[in-house]
Amino acid sequence: MNRHPIKAPQPPGFPLRLLRLLCRPEVLEDIEGDVHEIYADRLRGRGRLIAGLAFWYDCLRFIRPYTIRKSVHAPAGPIMLQNYLSVSFRHARRHPGFSLINVAGLAVGMAVAILTVLFVSHEQSFDRFHEKADRIARIHMTWIFGDTQMEVAMTTTAPGPVARAQLSEVENAVRFYRVREAFWQTDQPEAEALKESGMVYADSGLFNVFTFPLRAGDPDAALVEPNTLVLTESSARKYFGTTDALGKTLIMNGEEVFTVTGVMQDVPSASHIQFTMAASFSTLPASRDVSFDSSQYHTYALLTPGATFSQLQSGLDRLLTETFGDNPSKPLLHVTPLTDVYLHSNVSADWSPEGDIRHVRMFSAIAILILLIACINYMNLATARSVNRAREVGMRKVLGAEGRQIFSQFVGEALMLTAVAMLLAFGLVLVALPAYNTLTGGEQTIAALIRPIYLLSAWLGVSLLAGAWPAFGLSNLLPARVLKGTYANSRGGVLLRRGLVVVQFAVTVVLIAGTITIHRQLDFMRDKELGYDRQQLVIIPIDDTARGRLDVLQEAMRSSNAVASVAAVSSPPSGGAGVWTFNAGPDPRPEERHLVGVLQIDESWVDLMGIHLLAGRAPTSEETKREGTTPRAVVLNEQAAALFGWTPDEAVGQELYTPSRQASATVIGVAEDFHFASLYEPIEPVIMHAGGYMGYMLVKTASGAVPNAIAHLRGDAPCPRICSPRHDRVCSGNATCLEAVQ
Amino acid sequence: MVAVLHDEAYGVAIRDELTSRTGRTVHISAVHSSLNRLEKKGFIRSAMGEPTAERGGRRKRLFTLTGTGKQALVAVRTLRETAWHQIPEVVWQ
Incomplete structure (x- = not known):
C-alpha cells in the first residue's frame, strides 16, 4: 500500500x-x-515563516487590473440601492438600541480623536508660522562652577552680536530681555499707569528674523534708535483706544519716555516667544556692553541659507574657546532649532508657554486607542447581529446575489453609519470646544479640520476598518446551510471575536488605570507634606511703592483681627529661589564653591511658615534690618548643611563666604528640608538670609477668616492683588492632563 | 523564453529561466502580466496542462509560440543583426 507522506504545511488561506x-x-x-x-520552493529553502509572508506578498502582487474580474451583473441599479437602503433603515429601526450604541460609540470615539488632533496639531504648529523658521536657532547657555552646572534658556549679551559679526553662518541675531513688570502711561496729564507684564526689549533685527507683521511703521528701522517702542494692536488699544498709535508717546514707570515707531499684529498663540510690546534693545545700558557676565537675554540667530545648525554649534564652540581659552569654568552654548524649542527643549528660565513632546505622544496614542476601541466595538456588534441578518443574506444569495455584492452592501451600510457618526462627532466637538479651550488655554477652531481630504480619508478609513470584516464574514455565508437553519459562526470567527473583546477590555483597563494613577498622583501632590504650613496662607506680591513702606503696611495688617501674622520674603512658597555661589569659611576659596539657592527672609518668616528648626534660631528683627542685600546671618536647610559637610549642630556658628557680595555670613540656624520649589524637583540646598530684597508679603489669617482677611487686605493694601499659593499653579499643568484623560 | 522552454513554458519555469540567464530577479506577477500581454497580441497561445501535487492540485498554463510569434521573433532578430553589422569597425578600436 502506498502510505501518504506527512502532510506538508499549507500556505495561508486568507490571501x-x-x-x-x-x-x-x-x-x-x-x-x-x-x-x-x-x-x-521557499518552504524547503527558507522555512515556514518566510515562505508564509512571501506568499502573502506574492498573492497581493497579483491583484492587478487585468486579473480582477469584471462583475457579471450590472452594478447595483437604483432599485437595488433603494432596497439596500430600506433594508438598512428597517434594520436600524427594529433594533434601535443596537444602532444607537453602534453609532454613539463611533461618534464618541471620533469626537475624542478630533479633539486630540486639534490639540496635537496646535502643539506641533508652534513657531512654524515664521517664514524663516527652519533657519532660526535658539542659543542658550550652561554655566559651570566646579562640579555644579546650571543650564538656562538665556545667554549673556555677547553670543548674539559676536556670532553675527564673526561667524559667516549667521545672518542676523536678536536678543530679547523680558521685563516681568512695568507700569506704562501716556503723556496725557491725567493718564493712569497700567501694569504691563509682557514687555520685552528686542534687537532691531526682530522683524527681519521673525515673521511678526507690522501694521504701521518701518520693520527695518522701528527698533534701531534708543527709546523706541513697537506696540501690538491689543496694547495700542489698551493705551490709546485705537491701533493708530504711530509717533505717540508712552512713559515707563513714570520716568522713561518712549516713542511708538511701529504697531504690529498680536503675537500668535502658537508662538513660544510671547510679548505685548517691544522696546529697542539699544535703550538698555547692557546693549553697550558685550560680555559674558550675566545671562538674562533670550538669543536667536538667523542662519544664512544653506548653513546648518551643527555648523553654528561648532562656530559657537570656537568663539568660546577664543574668549575663554581652556578655563575649566568656561560656559557652554547650545543650539536648538526654533521649531524644536517649544516641544523638545526643557531648560529653566524659558518663555512661559512650554510644551512637552511626551504629552503630544501620549495623547496621540490615547486617541488612536479610543478610535480603535470604537471600531472594534462596531465590528463586534455587527458580527453579533450578523446571525439575525444571515437569513437575509441567504435569501439574497439564493436569488442570485454574488458574494461581492453582499460585501459591498454591508460595507455600504458601514459607510452610512460612519457618516452619521461623523456628523454627530462634529456636533459633539462643537459643543465641547469652548470647555476644551478653557481647559487647554488654547483658541482652537474646528475650521482647520474641515478639509475634504481629511474628512474623506477619515470616513473611508473608519468605515473599512470597522465594516470590512463583518461584511466579509456575511458575504462568505453558505446559503444552503443558512436556509436550513444550521447556521453558526465559524470557529475561527468566534475566536477572533473573543480576541477582539479581550483587546478592547485590555485597552479600556489600561486607560482607566492610567487615569486613576494620575489622579492619585495629583492627590498626593495636593496632600503632600510640603515641610511648611500652607493653611490659611495668603501671598501678596509687593511693588516698589509698597516695598518702601513695608513696616507701615505690615503693622496695618497686624492690626486686623482676621490676620494672625505677617512676614516678608523674596520668593513665594514653592516658588523657587535665586542662586548664588558660596564656599565654607570666612574667606574666598574659589575651588570649593557651590551653587546654592538663596531666599531673603525677615524675622517672622520661619515662624509664619511653620518651618521646623533642627538647630540654632531664626533671625532677629535687628539682623533683618541691619544690612540690605548682603547676607550676614543665615539659616541653612539640611541639604545645604550637608553640602558643606556639617551636621545641623556643627553648622551653627560656621562662616560662609559668597563672592557675589564679597562678604561672609554666620550660620545662625538649620531648618528641616521643605519644598521651596516645585514638587517635581527634589529639595535642593538653600540658604535663607535675613534682610534684603522682599518680593512678597505672606499673611497668615486667623483660622477660617481667609475671606475676611482678603477683604481687609483689599481695603488697606496699596497693591490689591492677591495670589493663590504657587503650588496650586505648579500642579495645574498636570491637572490639565488629568481632566483631558477623563 | 517561451520558445526556449518549448514544452515546459509556464509561469514559474519562465521566471526561473529568466533569473538563471540574466541574473535578474523578476516577480512572478510581472511574468504573468507580460505573458498576458503577449497572448493578447497573439504572439503566444496557452493551454492548461496536468495538475501536480506541488501546485496544490492546480493545473499549469503552458504557453506555446504562434505563427505570428515566430515571425515576430525572426523580425526582431533580423533587425538586430542588420543593425549589428552596420556598426562601423572604428567603434571597436
Missing part, C-alpha cells in the same frame, strides 16, 4: 480567498498554481 474573491476564474487557477509552487 488565497482574497484572490478567489477578486480574480477572474480564467486566470485564477494558473496564478494559484504558481504561487503554490513558489511557496513549496
Whole structure:
C-alpha cells in the first residue's frame, strides 16, 4: 500500500480567498498554481515563516487590473440601492438600541480623536508660522562652577552680536530681555499707569528674523534708535483706544519716555516667544556692553541659507574657546532649532508657554486607542447581529446575489453609519470646544479640520476598518446551510471575536488605570507634606511703592483681627529661589564653591511658615534690618548643611563666604528640608538670609477668616492683588492632563 | 523564453529561466502580466496542462509560440543583426 507522506504545511488561506474573491476564474487557477509552487520552493529553502509572508506578498502582487474580474451583473441599479437602503433603515429601526450604541460609540470615539488632533496639531504648529523658521536657532547657555552646572534658556549679551559679526553662518541675531513688570502711561496729564507684564526689549533685527507683521511703521528701522517702542494692536488699544498709535508717546514707570515707531499684529498663540510690546534693545545700558557676565537675554540667530545648525554649534564652540581659552569654568552654548524649542527643549528660565513632546505622544496614542476601541466595538456588534441578518443574506444569495455584492452592501451600510457618526462627532466637538479651550488655554477652531481630504480619508478609513470584516464574514455565508437553519459562526470567527473583546477590555483597563494613577498622583501632590504650613496662607506680591513702606503696611495688617501674622520674603512658597555661589569659611576659596539657592527672609518668616528648626534660631528683627542685600546671618536647610559637610549642630556658628557680595555670613540656624520649589524637583540646598530684597508679603489669617482677611487686605493694601499659593499653579499643568484623560 | 522552454513554458519555469540567464530577479506577477500581454497580441497561445501535487492540485498554463510569434521573433532578430553589422569597425578600436 502506498502510505501518504506527512502532510506538508499549507500556505495561508486568507490571501488565497482574497484572490478567489477578486480574480477572474480564467486566470485564477494558473496564478494559484504558481504561487503554490513558489511557496513549496521557499518552504524547503527558507522555512515556514518566510515562505508564509512571501506568499502573502506574492498573492497581493497579483491583484492587478487585468486579473480582477469584471462583475457579471450590472452594478447595483437604483432599485437595488433603494432596497439596500430600506433594508438598512428597517434594520436600524427594529433594533434601535443596537444602532444607537453602534453609532454613539463611533461618534464618541471620533469626537475624542478630533479633539486630540486639534490639540496635537496646535502643539506641533508652534513657531512654524515664521517664514524663516527652519533657519532660526535658539542659543542658550550652561554655566559651570566646579562640579555644579546650571543650564538656562538665556545667554549673556555677547553670543548674539559676536556670532553675527564673526561667524559667516549667521545672518542676523536678536536678543530679547523680558521685563516681568512695568507700569506704562501716556503723556496725557491725567493718564493712569497700567501694569504691563509682557514687555520685552528686542534687537532691531526682530522683524527681519521673525515673521511678526507690522501694521504701521518701518520693520527695518522701528527698533534701531534708543527709546523706541513697537506696540501690538491689543496694547495700542489698551493705551490709546485705537491701533493708530504711530509717533505717540508712552512713559515707563513714570520716568522713561518712549516713542511708538511701529504697531504690529498680536503675537500668535502658537508662538513660544510671547510679548505685548517691544522696546529697542539699544535703550538698555547692557546693549553697550558685550560680555559674558550675566545671562538674562533670550538669543536667536538667523542662519544664512544653506548653513546648518551643527555648523553654528561648532562656530559657537570656537568663539568660546577664543574668549575663554581652556578655563575649566568656561560656559557652554547650545543650539536648538526654533521649531524644536517649544516641544523638545526643557531648560529653566524659558518663555512661559512650554510644551512637552511626551504629552503630544501620549495623547496621540490615547486617541488612536479610543478610535480603535470604537471600531472594534462596531465590528463586534455587527458580527453579533450578523446571525439575525444571515437569513437575509441567504435569501439574497439564493436569488442570485454574488458574494461581492453582499460585501459591498454591508460595507455600504458601514459607510452610512460612519457618516452619521461623523456628523454627530462634529456636533459633539462643537459643543465641547469652548470647555476644551478653557481647559487647554488654547483658541482652537474646528475650521482647520474641515478639509475634504481629511474628512474623506477619515470616513473611508473608519468605515473599512470597522465594516470590512463583518461584511466579509456575511458575504462568505453558505446559503444552503443558512436556509436550513444550521447556521453558526465559524470557529475561527468566534475566536477572533473573543480576541477582539479581550483587546478592547485590555485597552479600556489600561486607560482607566492610567487615569486613576494620575489622579492619585495629583492627590498626593495636593496632600503632600510640603515641610511648611500652607493653611490659611495668603501671598501678596509687593511693588516698589509698597516695598518702601513695608513696616507701615505690615503693622496695618497686624492690626486686623482676621490676620494672625505677617512676614516678608523674596520668593513665594514653592516658588523657587535665586542662586548664588558660596564656599565654607570666612574667606574666598574659589575651588570649593557651590551653587546654592538663596531666599531673603525677615524675622517672622520661619515662624509664619511653620518651618521646623533642627538647630540654632531664626533671625532677629535687628539682623533683618541691619544690612540690605548682603547676607550676614543665615539659616541653612539640611541639604545645604550637608553640602558643606556639617551636621545641623556643627553648622551653627560656621562662616560662609559668597563672592557675589564679597562678604561672609554666620550660620545662625538649620531648618528641616521643605519644598521651596516645585514638587517635581527634589529639595535642593538653600540658604535663607535675613534682610534684603522682599518680593512678597505672606499673611497668615486667623483660622477660617481667609475671606475676611482678603477683604481687609483689599481695603488697606496699596497693591490689591492677591495670589493663590504657587503650588496650586505648579500642579495645574498636570491637572490639565488629568481632566483631558477623563 | 517561451520558445526556449518549448514544452515546459509556464509561469514559474519562465521566471526561473529568466533569473538563471540574466541574473535578474523578476516577480512572478510581472511574468504573468507580460505573458498576458503577449497572448493578447497573439504572439503566444496557452493551454492548461496536468495538475501536480506541488501546485496544490492546480493545473499549469503552458504557453506555446504562434505563427505570428515566430515571425515576430525572426523580425526582431533580423533587425538586430542588420543593425549589428552596420556598426562601423572604428567603434571597436
